[in-house]
Amino acid sequence: MKENGRKMQTASVTARNVSIPSYFYISGFSGIPHMRYYYIFLFFVYIITVLGNSCLIFVIIMDRNLHTPKYLAVFNLSLTDISVSTAVIPQLLDTFLLGNQLIPYGLCMSNMFSVLLFLAMQSLTLTILSFDRLAAICLPLRYHMIVTHKSMFVMIGASWIIGLLLASTAIVFLTRLSFCKLIVSINSFYCDHGPIYRSACNNNFPSSVIANLYPVILLGFPVAFIVFSYTCIAVTLFRITTPQDRQRATKTCTAHLILVAIFYVPITLTYAFWPFINTNTRIINLSLTTVLPPMLNPIIYTFMTEEFMVSVKRLLKRKFIFLSHK
Structure with missing residues (x-):
């Protein structure tokens, strides 16, 4: 046993004399009763998320009428939704349901x-969609000059670069931390950045800066821009004289506003009341705010976006005609 322990300890020390643990023990849901029902719920959430977003992507690809800059961003959001759910839920089920903690x-x-990375992409893509609505309603005559395929590709590409830089920086600083134990316990539902860097034995100040900077960049700035966008939109709508035009313009924002509320409100409230929330409740809240928006996004876009519903009906009609002539 002593010899094995020495081997493990030797394996956990890198060439830089940074001691890294052999394993992390994920303990987030331990001790909470009846959690198996929650895991079953998460399994169905994942299935619906993958199917819903895959259908959304399929419709966007198949219908040329949706090959617009706006739907490039919607396509990117659906791709990101599938990715973040795949990064979280299968690992969570393997960790807690199958006991591989x-x-x-x-x-x-x-x-x-x-x-x-994918949480960053969700936030930044919602910000891009708010810019699209801002340009469409406040600058309708210049919309097609401002929001082009090229400008949308640039914005989406820039958001990927920002997400990659932030995620990579967080990981690079973590790899420079030393840990006093071979197995480090993490009180979360996944490999959470905060509990890991706080468990380090050496100076974790750079990781602490990243932990505080990350929500400012990916929650603070996007929320500020979205609030600014919808303030400008509200002023523009107030100036529209005819109720029909005002209602038509409002309907184009409804789906995006719901997406924004579903994504930002729960996570903002959770962090705002962090000290007053029970640890187990906080972990469940964070897991729900991570996995529910990706499931709800395609449902909202399908039923609350008129042009998308028209595209779905057009594809179904085309499929029906094809089958009837087969």
Whole structure:
């Protein structure tokens, strides 16, 4: 046993004399009763998320009428929704439902990188969609000059670069931390950045800065821009004289506003009342705010966006005609 322990300890020290743990122990849902029902619920959430967003992507690809800059962003959001759910839910079910709570160091870092990247992409894509609505309603005559395929590709590309830089920076600073234990316990539902860097034995100040900077960049700035966008939109709508035009313009924003509320409100409230929420409740809240928006996004876009519903009906009609002539 002593010899094995020495081997593990030797394996956990890198060439830089940074001691890394062999495993992380994910303990987030431990001790909460009846959690198996929650895991079953998450399994169905994942299935609906993948099917719903895959259908949304399929319709956008198949219908040329949706090959617009706006739907490039919607396509990117659906792709991101599938990715973040895949990064979180299968690993969560494997960890807690199947009892594999010990996660190797490398797998934990890759899981964290994926979650940080795709959560960033969700927030930034919603911000891009708010810019699209701002241009469409406040500058309707110049909309097609401002929001082009090229400008949308640039904005989406820039958001991917920002997400990759933030996630990579967080991981790089974590790999420079030393840990006093071979197995480090994390009180979360995935390889969470905060509990990991706070468990380090050496100076974790750079990781602390990243932990505070991340929500400012990916929650503070986007929310501020979205509030600014909809303030400008509200002023413009107030100036529209005819009720029919005002209602038509409002309907184009409804789906995006609901998406914004579903994504930002729960996570903002959870962080705002963080000290007053029970640890188990906080972990469940965070898991729900991570997995529910990706499931609800395609449902909202399908039933609350008129042009998308028209495209779905057009594709179904085309399929019906094809089958009837077969």
